[in-house]
Amino acid sequence: MPGGPRADRRDFYEVLGVPRTATQDEIQQAYRKLARQHHPDVNKDPGAEDRFKEISEAYDVLSDPQTRRRYDAFGPDFRQVPEDVDPEAFRRSRAGAGAGQADGPGGAGGFGAGPGGDFGGINIEDLLGGIFGGRGFGPIRGADQETELELTVEEAFQGGHRSVTLDGPDGRRTLDVRIPAGVTNGQRIRLAGQGGRGSDGAPNGDLYFVARIAPHPRYRVEGRDLYVDLPLAPWEAALGTSAAVETPRGEMKVKVPPGTSTGKRLRLRHFGLPHPRGNAGHLYAEVKIVVPAKPTDEERRLFEQLAAVSTFDPRRR
């Protein structure tokens, strides 16, 4: 029901965060502060537009002492109440209307709102002129919005679809976002026309999803390159071996040359994240020598033997 009164409409004083006794100066001060904070061009969050609209509505009513008095007397439905109604009579008639009816649409105790929240042909959107419309401004394109989209390394690698639910002016909406394969951290995915609403028929803004690659238990990501630990036993590192490495494309064998120390990177060319218009990144297996925490007697004996025989000093300069 666009433009009609919303059942969940908050109290205007609450919206501006001021007490009912606030002075006009305090109301203006609160509004200015909130408007700067939630203006859709300052705050890219998709929820900011609604909040800004709510703040503007509240200010429109409370900034004018006369409408404010009517709002105080008759509540959120004050626009339905004719100018000459006595607040006391209104309160009495409302109390008499019965609890079941009082809060429903058109429940203003017999003052006759039209169906569907249309107040005798006057639509509240027309009164307020939308958020940016009717104050001498023509149709204005909606603001672009931005929200973060957390992706797994696997999603960034393969691409795919993701259902994202966002709160909007017409309730929650679910968008199907196509994630291109090879999306990198910080890249923006655009959904044309899904941003802030344009006023008076002007086009909507765009909605941008900013990709954020979530921490992964195995892979570290730098641009399109992936890094993965390759744990080796001391003898594998010393003698060389062939070891299995997990990659997003599946398990791969890498040849570890003899004499490989911790920190050495073995490159798997183009096994990183794909590039839609170029070469894929690389995958680097970083060697990490690991010793048995509790060696068997035999292992200990052999290590001791090696220690006695070897002249290798890793700290020699």
Added chain:
Amino acid sequence: MAYALVLVRSARLSLEAFAQTTSTHPDLVRRLVALGVLDADRDAAGELWFAPSQVAVMGRVQRLRAGLGLNYAAVGLVTDLLDRIAVLEAALREARPPGR
């Protein structure tokens, strides 16, 4: 529902076409160019031409003016600052180590 990427028309807009698209007066558009709020190219005859991306810029100018009551000179300052913040935020996102 899937959304396709939308191709933006690359044709430049004349002053009149730009004013019509953005529902503004050409005099206001000229003033905003003079204030450096809008970017435009000037051809040999001195006519102004606008890139299609400037339509979104104009939308932002109008929203800032309508929503915060800024004058056009202040709008220029605010849009510059917002652009700088956007660049800084993007750099910050890239600097944040991902996937760790």
